Each structure stands twice: as structure tokens, then as C-alpha cells.
Amino acid sequence: xxxxxxxxxxxxxxxxxxxxxxxxxxxxxxxxxxxxxxxxxxxxxxxxxxxxxxxxxxxxxxxxxxxxxxxxxxxxxxxxxxxxxxxxxxxxxxxxxxxxxxxxxxxxxxxxxxxxxxxxxxxxxxxxxxxxxxxxxxxxxxxxxxxxxxxxxxxxxxxxxxxxxxxxxxxxxxxxxxxxxxxxxxxxxxxxxxxxxxxxxxxxxxxxxx
Amino acid sequence: xxxxxxxxxxxxxxxxxxxxxxxxxxxxxxxxxxxxxxxxxxxxxxxxxxxxxxxxxxxxxxxxxxxxxxxxxxxxxxxxxxxxxxxxxxxxxxxxxxxxxxxxxxxxxxxxxxxxxxxxxxxxxxxxxxxxxxxxxxxxxxxxxxxxxxxxxxxxxxxxxxxxxxxxxxxxxxxxxxxxxxxxxxxxxxxxxxxxxxxxxxxxxxxxxx
Amino acid sequence: xxxxxxxxxxxxxxxxxxxxxxxxxxxxxxxxxxxxxxxxxxxxxxxxxxxxxxxxxxxxxxxxxxxxxxxxxxxxxxxxxxxxxxxxxxxxxxxxxxxxxxxxxxxxxxxxxxxxxxxxxxxxxxxxxxxxxxxxxxxxxxxxxxxxxxxxxxxxxxxxxxxxxxxxxxxxxxxxxxxxxxxxxxxxxxxxxxxxxxxxxxxxxxxxxxxxxxxxxxxxxxxxxxxxxx
Amino acid sequence: xxxxxxxxxxxxxxxxxxxxxxxxxxxxxxxxxxxxxxxxxxxxxxxxxxxxxxxxxxxxxxxxxxxxxxxxxxxxxxxxxxxxxxxxxxxxxxxxxxxxxxxxxxxxxxxxxxxxxxxxxxxxxxxxxxxxxxxxxxxxxxxxxxxxxxxxxxxxxxxxxxxxxxxxxxxxxxxxxxxxxxxxxxxxxxxxxxxxxxxxxxxxxxxxxxxxxxxxxxxxxxxxxxxxxx
Numbered sequence: 001x002x003x004x005x006x007x008x009x010x011x012x013x014x015x016x017x018x019x020x021x022x023x024x025x026x027x028x029x030x031x032x033x034x035x036x037x038x039x040x041x042x043x044x045x046x047x048x049x050x051x052x053x054x055x056x057x058x059x060x061x062x063x064x065x066x067x068x069x070x071x072x073x074x075x076x077x078x079x080x081x082x083x084x085x086x087x088x089x090x091x092x093x094x095x096x097x098x099x100x101x102x103x104x105x106x107x108x109x110x111x112x113x114x115x116x117x118x119x120x121x122x123x124x125x126x127x128x129x130x131x132x133x134x135x136x137x138x139x140x141x142x143x144x145x146x147x148x149x150x151x152x153x154x155x156x157x158x159x160x161x162x163x164x165x166x167x168x169x170x171x172x173x174x175x176x177x178x179x180x181x182x183x184x185x186x187x188x189x190x191x192x193x194x195x196x197x198x199x200x201x202x203x204x205x206x207x208x209x210x
Numbered sequence: 211x212x213x214x215x216x217x218x219x220x221x222x223x224x225x226x227x228x229x230x231x232x233x234x235x236x237x238x239x240x241x242x243x244x245x246x247x248x249x250x251x252x253x254x255x256x257x258x259x260x261x262x263x264x265x266x267x268x269x270x271x272x273x274x275x276x277x278x279x280x281x282x283x284x285x286x287x288x289x290x291x292x293x294x295x296x297x298x299x300x301x302x303x304x305x306x307x308x309x310x311x312x313x314x315x316x317x318x319x320x321x322x323x324x325x326x327x328x329x330x331x332x333x334x335x336x337x338x339x340x341x342x343x344x345x346x347x348x349x350x351x352x353x354x355x356x357x358x359x360x361x362x363x364x365x366x367x368x369x370x371x372x373x374x375x376x377x378x379x380x381x382x383x384x385x386x387x388x389x390x391x392x393x394x395x396x397x398x399x400x401x402x403x404x405x406x407x408x409x410x411x412x413x414x415x416x417x418x419x420x
Numbered sequence: 421x422x423x424x425x426x427x428x429x430x431x432x433x434x435x436x437x438x439x440x441x442x443x444x445x446x447x448x449x450x451x452x453x454x455x456x457x458x459x460x461x462x463x464x465x466x467x468x469x470x471x472x473x474x475x476x477x478x479x480x481x482x483x484x485x486x487x488x489x490x491x492x493x494x495x496x497x498x499x500x501x502x503x504x505x506x507x508x509x510x511x512x513x514x515x516x517x518x519x520x521x522x523x524x525x526x527x528x529x530x531x532x533x534x535x536x537x538x539x540x541x542x543x544x545x546x547x548x549x550x551x552x553x554x555x556x557x558x559x560x561x562x563x564x565x566x567x568x569x570x571x572x573x574x575x576x577x578x579x580x581x582x583x584x585x586x587x588x589x590x591x592x593x594x595x596x597x598x599x600x601x602x603x604x605x606x607x608x609x610x611x612x613x614x615x616x617x618x619x620x621x622x623x624x625x626x627x628x629x630x631x632x633x634x635x636x637x638x639x640x641x642x643x644x645x646x647x648x649x650x
Numbered sequence: 651x652x653x654x655x656x657x658x659x660x661x662x663x664x665x666x667x668x669x670x671x672x673x674x675x676x677x678x679x680x681x682x683x684x685x686x687x688x689x690x691x692x693x694x695x696x697x698x699x700x701x702x703x704x705x706x707x708x709x710x711x712x713x714x715x716x717x718x719x720x721x722x723x724x725x726x727x728x729x730x731x732x733x734x735x736x737x738x739x740x741x742x743x744x745x746x747x748x749x750x751x752x753x754x755x756x757x758x759x760x761x762x763x764x765x766x767x768x769x770x771x772x773x774x775x776x777x778x779x780x781x782x783x784x785x786x787x788x789x790x791x792x793x794x795x796x797x798x799x800x801x802x803x804x805x806x807x808x809x810x811x812x813x814x815x816x817x818x819x820x821x822x823x824x825x826x827x828x829x830x831x832x833x834x835x836x837x838x839x840x841x842x843x844x845x846x847x848x849x850x851x852x853x854x855x856x857x858x859x860x861x862x863x864x865x866x867x868x869x870x871x872x873x874x875x876x877x878x879x880x
Binding site: 056 | 448449450451452474497498499500501502507517519521522523524525526527529530541542543544546547548549579589590591592593594595596597598599626645646647648649650
């Protein structure tokens with residue numbers, strides 16, 4: 001799933017990888033792949049993650065991981081960092097999710113009464129990146145679907161999600177809802193439909209698997 | 211008059227000197243005087259003006275004169291430059307004037323039909339410097355008073371001027387209008403009153419001269 | 421002309437902070453957080469403070485010392501994820517927390533520093549974030565008016581400075597520091613090295629000294645500034 | 651990962667400019683003005699342009715070449731004092747001129763670059779400057795809404811760059827360049843020297859390459875870049 005998501009990154013893109021699953025995408029990009037990774041705390045051109053022993057105390061990503069620079073990296077302040085996001089210079093962001101609705105609504109920052117650490121930069125990433133992709137398990141820990149007709153949790157941004165990568169499938173969001181486009185190796189259609197909380201549009205042709 | 215105006219600059223101030231007469235004030239500040247001169251095109255810490263032979267092509271003030279830096283000078287962009295002005299970090303500005311009204315209104319950027327090159331940074335300097343001082347001839351070329359009951363030309367900023375230095379006098383603006391505070395050497399009270407287009411409040415005590 | 425010195429002791433630099441003040445603190449996680457100034461503020465003891473900071477650091481670090489000492493009434497922030505103690509205080513109603521989208525907090529502070537009244541933004545429209553905020557139609561779109569934010573005092577951390585208060589940051593320690601430097605009535609910077617006037621290149625200064633009131637050099641850096649071992 | 655190259659010929663970089671486009675030009679007087687790109691735009695020939703620039707340079711320099719070629723329909727600026735030719739065209743009604751307070755023009759461009767709808771400001775309230783502008787009451791004060799400004803293309807001049815488009819300016823050549831770099835759909839920078847990737851220090855970059863689409867190295871600088879002999 002992570003490896004498959006990495007193939008979404010096109011040469012020349014500016015990309016922000018959210019905390020959690022998305023961050024792992026970086027390990028699947030070739031060393032000479034032409035891409036600029038952005039982190040909202042003020043760096044464009046993220047290099048490999050470093051262990052605490054190798055780390056520079058002044059060089060972290062937005063999740064607090066110690067990262068490195070590459071030739072051409074630039075540091076900037078938080079206003080410039082989000083100017084980049086809001087003005088359309090961010091080609092792609094990959095985010096985690098609590099819920100994704102069939103109309104592309106995303107909920108990933110708050111579970112009232114349980115989890116409310118604040119939205120950080122997530123709202124601006126979700127609302128303003130040119131393409132928003134979600135990486136998530138298909139269901140939550142209790143087995144409930146994360147893909148739903150409508151979100152029940154507070155929304156991060158409306159209608160923003162274009163594609164979802166899960167452990168079971170790749171699903172696109174079209175004007176008419178969830179479209180199944182790929183299935184995980186060995187996963188059947190029935191299982192995916194069962195785990196999805198909204199109608200799933202399945203093409204008549206055979207689907208590729210990943 | 212210029213030398214007298216220079217004495218308005220207090221140690222530690224951040225000061226912007228407008229184009230024309232005000233710029234000349236710098237020649238009357240001692241070499242070791244602790245002050246930071248600002249120019250709105252992006253420099254804090256202006257050093258002496260340079261001749262074209264000594265000039266750096268990338269180092270001008272807002273009037274286009276070639277200037278130098280001093281130890282501790284900093285360059286910045288136009289947004290930062292006016293942030294400094296508008297947020298109250300500019301202690302003093304000295305500006306030229308077409309007209310000053312008895313309530314402190316300043317007109318110095320436009321003469322409809324005759325002179326309208328644009329306001330540049332003048333409006334923000336006049337409206338936002340903590341103290342605005344005007345340096346001007348007491349009358350225009352035709353001998354008409356520049357100090358008036360009310361401005362007839364388009365206003366730069368309302369009620370902004372605190373003190374006026376002219377070739378004839380130093381005049382403060384109080385809640386009740388123009389107050390004469392000093393006279394130029396050899397200039398009589400009658401001459402000053404004659405050249406002023408609004409009532410002039412004169413103290414009973416003897417006035418110092420400059 | 422020569423540029424005046426703003427070198428001050430920490431005690432002197434923060435002496436004017438009063439109960440009820442709004443205090444901005446630079447930093448995003450460890451980088452750029454003024455740990456020594458925060459300790460000095462704990463010692464100083466001003467109470468009922470509104471703290472403006474991107475995050476609340478981690479337990480027993482930075483902002484958390486002010487939370488433990490009970491000096492914080494209100495926290496204006498974007499994310500408390502690494503500090504469970506802060507979340508607990510929030511949930512218990514012991515501190516009031518105002519969450520902002522991170523880039524909007526940055527813009528609100530910058531607007532304060534730029535002498536503006538606020539900015540128009542469409543971030544969060546149609547979500548909980550927009551609740552209670554003033555919206556207007558402008559330029560054919562619905563926009564939220566995000567009010568400018570200023571503080572009584574900003575406490576900053578920079579890598580290098582000169583005596584006029586010109587500041588240079590390194591790495592991701594820049595974050596909110598240059599914005600807060602513009603947005604407070606009194607700006608105090610702790611710096612890792614104080615260089616002679618003229619040794620910071622005029623082209624490479626991140627915060628012009630014009631915005632800074634007090635600069636104070638740190639001695640050896642404490643453990644709080646080091647790489648976090650998780 | 652490696653950062654992609656944006657090195658382009660000038661012809662290629664400006665090929666997409668169309669009649670009716672809004673073009674931002676960096677520079678305040680000579681410093682920071684992209685004279686070579688302006689000449690290329692004259693040769694390119696796009697007409698009915700809206701030009702956004704602090705000033706109109708001086709007669710026979712920079713912007714004036716675009717005025718002489720009749721390519722400019724509208725000029726958004728702050729001060730034309732050094733270019734009598736521009737004032738003449740304005741008075742004759744041959745170009746439309748919109749004057750902005752200098753710092754407000756800077757903020758409007760920055761707002762465009764920051765993805766904001768505009769900013770609230772009290773500059774010019776009660777004067778001619780406020781005429782025709784939308785005012786609102788906010789935070790207990792009357793504020794003018796100054797709309798964000800964006801362009802189709804920004805043409806910039808920088809002293810140094812790398813192939814990713816990271817830019818560094820020198821002296822007072824910074825001015826509007828870093829702001830315009832954020833505020834256009836396509837950003838083209840002419841640079842005095844193009845350095846190998848990694849030779850511009852990550853802490854000393856004024857405009858991150860993320861904002862720049864095309865970077866092109868100048869040969870020997872023409873007379874227009876030199877000290878003006880008045």
C-alpha cells in the first residue's frame with residue numbers, strides 16, 4: 001500500500017507527507033527521484049530521516065522526526081511555509097484519516113470527547129493542496145468502515161479527497177461517489193464492499209491489483 | 211533650520227528622513243550618534259551618502275541617492291520595511307510639506323492637475339510614525355503661507371504633524387492650533403505672523419532663537 | 421551614526437512582564453523555543469498569562485513549566501499532540517485553549533506585526549473552525565476575517581545576533597520567531613552567540629534589529645535544547 | 651530525492667505570456683529590476699498588459715521600454731516621480747494608472763502570494779486614498795479591505811540562484827522581488843550567477859525555489875544595471 005502510494009508522486013512535484021503512514025512513502029522513492037518534499041515547520045527539500053545519534057537538534061519535520069537536508073534545501077518561517085500551501089504551490093499531499101465521505105469530505109483532526117490535540121497545519125494541507133490523497137486502514141480498530149456516506153466527526157476540509165489508498169484497495173472519489181480502481185493482492189471484491197460504509201462503484205472490466 | 215531639526219533626533223531612535231530637506235539632516239548628526247536611520251526601500255542602518263564613483267549599484271535610498279551601510283545594517287523586503295513603519299517601530303519621521311493645517315493635517319503628495327507622481331511610502335510614514343515633524347519653507351515660491359487653517363490640497367494623513375521647522379520659526383501643533391516656540395535668528399514676530407495663514411499662539415515669555 | 425546596543429540581562433529584559441500579559445513564545449517543538457527565557461518567566465512569576473505558541477512542547481519541557489506553575493490562563497496554539505499534560509489541563513478546564521490552523525496563526529501574528537487589522541482567508545469555511553468567526557463576501561467569495569494578533573512581550577530564540585538585535589536563525593528553528601519578533605510591544609531574544617556589530621552579513625539577517633528591544637547571550641546550552649531521545 | 655532543475659532559456663520562460671496578462675516586475679529604481687527580462691517582453695510583444703511595479707524606472711530604462719512600445723494598458727504602482735514620460739502618458743489618458751501606498755501594495759502582493767483574500771488596514775482612511783474602497787468596522791475600528799493582488803507572471807531579478815530556483819538578493823535589490831515571487835502563477839527569475847545546487851546556504855535563501863518556475867543566468871550586465879549618473 002505504501003509502495004503503491006509512492007507511485008502517485010510524479011517527477012517535479014512539491015509534496016507534503018502527513019504524519020503517520022504517509023511519512024513512510026519517502027522510503028519508497030528512488031534516491032535520484034526529482035521531487036521536493038515540504039514540511040510545514042519550514043523546510044523545502046527534506047532528505048532522509050536521521051537517528052537521534054546523527055540528528056541535528058535544529059532540524060525536525062512537523063511530526064518531530066529528525067530529518068536531513070539535500071543540496072538545494074531551503075529553510076523559511078511558518079508564514080512563508082503556509083503561503084506555499086495556500087497559494088497553490090503544493091502539488092500533492094498525503095494525509096491520514098478517521099473518516100472519508102463519498103463526496104470527498106475528510107475528517108482527521110478531532111474525535112469530540114476523545115481526541116482533540118488541535119488541527120496543526122492539517123486543515124490548510126487538506127483544503128489547499130492541488131491533490132489530496134488519503135492513506136489509511138480501510139476500517140478502524142473496531143472494524144468499522146472509515147469510508148462512509150457522510151462524515152460523523154468534525155470535518156477537516158470539504159470535498160478535498162481525490163484518492164484513497166487502504167490496506168484493501170485503491171479508491172477514487174468521483175462526482176457520484178467511491179470508485180474502486182485497484183484491489184490489494186489477494187483481496188476479493190466482497191471483502192472490500194463489506195468493509196466500505198457507502199456504495200462502491202465497480203467497473204465491469206477486470207481491476208488491477210497491487 | 212536643518213541643524214536645529216537635527217537636534218530633534220534623540221539617542222536610540224529609529225528615524226526615517228523624507229526626500230528633500232529632511233535628508234540633509236543626516237549631515238548634522240555626529241558620527242558616533244546612536245541612531246538607526248531607515249529607508250523604506252529596505253534598509254535599516256543607513257550610512258553616509260556616496261558619490262556615483264563610490265556607489266554600490268544595489269544600494270540606494272528611497273529617493274534614489276546612493277548610500278552606504280554601517281556595522282549592523284540590515285536589508286529586508288518592502289513588506290517588512292513597512293511593517294516596521296505601521297507597527298509603531300518608527301520613532302520619528304521628518305517630511306516635506308505643501309500645506310500643514312492648524313489641526314496637524316498634512317498635504318504633501320498631490321497638487322491636482324499639476325503634480326501627481328503618486329504617494330510612494332509617504333502616507334504610511336505620516337500616518338504611522340510615532341512623531342511626525344515637517345521641514346519646509348514657511349511660504350511657497352509665490353509667497354503664500356504653507357501653514358493654514360485647513361489644507362486645500364489632498365490630505366496625506368490627518369492630524370499627524372506635531373512640530374514644524376521652517377526658515378522662519380519652530381512651530382508646534384497643539385489642540386488649539388499653531389504655537390510659536392522658536393524664531394530664526396533675526397526674524398521678527400510680525401514677519402512670522404504675516405507669513406502664517408492661521409492664528410499663531412505666542413507665549414508671553416521671550417522665545418529662544420535658532 | 422552608530423547603531424545602539426540592546427544587550428541586557430535576562431532579568432532586566434523580562435522585568436516589565438505583568439500579570440495578565442499576552443506572551444508570545446517562538447519555537448516549533450524544540451527548535452526555536454526560548455527555554456532559558458521560559459525558565460526566567462517561571463521564576464519571575466507573572467500569572468494569568470495568555471501564551472501564544474505553536475505547540476506546548478512536551479511534558480517537563482518549555483511551555484510545560486509554565487503550565488505546571490499555574491501561570492497560564494489561556495493558550496493560543498495549533499497542536500498539543502506531544503504534551504498530554506496540556507491536553508489534560510485543557511480537558512479539566514484549568515486552562516482555556518484556542519486552536520488555530522497553523523498557517524492562520526502565523527498570518528494573524530504577522531498581521532499584528534505588520535500593523536494590519538487582520539487578514540481575509542477561506543481556510544476552514546464550512547467547518548467547525550469557522551464557528552463564531554465573522555465572515556464577509558469579498559471579491560466574489562466568502563472570506564473569514566482573521567483578526568491580527570499582538571502581544572505585550574515576545575520571547576525568542578536565535579542562533580546568532582549582534583548588539584543591535586539583528587537575529588539569524590538556523591534550520592527549522594526559524595518557524596514563528598521572525599513573525600513574533602514583529603508583533604510584540606517588547607521583544608526579547610536569547611541567542612546562542614552574540615557577535616560584534618557588523619559580523620552578521622546585512623543580506624543574511626532574518627529579523628532586523630529594529631524590531632528587537634533586548635538581546636541576551638546564553639551560556640552553555642542546557643539539555644532542553646538537545647536532541648530529544650524518544 | 652533530488653531537487654528538479656528549472657533552468658530555462660529566457661525565450662522559453664516568457665513564451666506563455668499573453669495579451670491582457672498581468673505582469674509583476676521586481677525592483678525599486680534600478681536595484682532588483684529585471685532589465686533583460688523586460689527587453690525580452692518588449693521583443694515578445696504581448697499587448698494590453700497590466701504591469702505591477704513599485705515605480706516606472708526612469709525615461710529609457712526598464713518599464714519605460716514597455717511604455718514606449720505601447721504594450722501597457724494599466725500600471726499598478728506607487729510613485730512615478732523619476733519618469734516624466736510615464737506621467738505624461740497618464741495625464742494624456744494613454745495608460746491607466748492605479749496608485750497604491752507603497753507598503754499597502756507590498757501587502758496586497760504578499761496576500762496574493764499567501765493565498766489570502768486581502769488584508770485589513772487603516773492606511774489612508776479619511777483621505778482620497780480610501781475613495782471607492784470597501785470599509786468595515788472590525789475590532790472596534792474602521793478598516794479598509796485591501797484586496798490581494800496576483801499576476802499571471804512575475805519577472806524578477808536576483809543576484810544568485812541555484813538550478814532549483816532558490817534565490818538570494820543583495821542590498822536594496824530585495825524590495826518587491828520576494829513578495830512577487832509568491833504571487834504569480836508563473837515566476838521567472840533572471841540571475842547574475844547561477845550556482846551549483848547546494849552552494850546557496852539553506853539558511854540564507856530569500857526566496858525558496860518552490861515558488862520559482864524558471865531561472866535563467868544573465869551574461870555580462872548591461873549599462874542599465876549600472877550606477878545611474880545624474
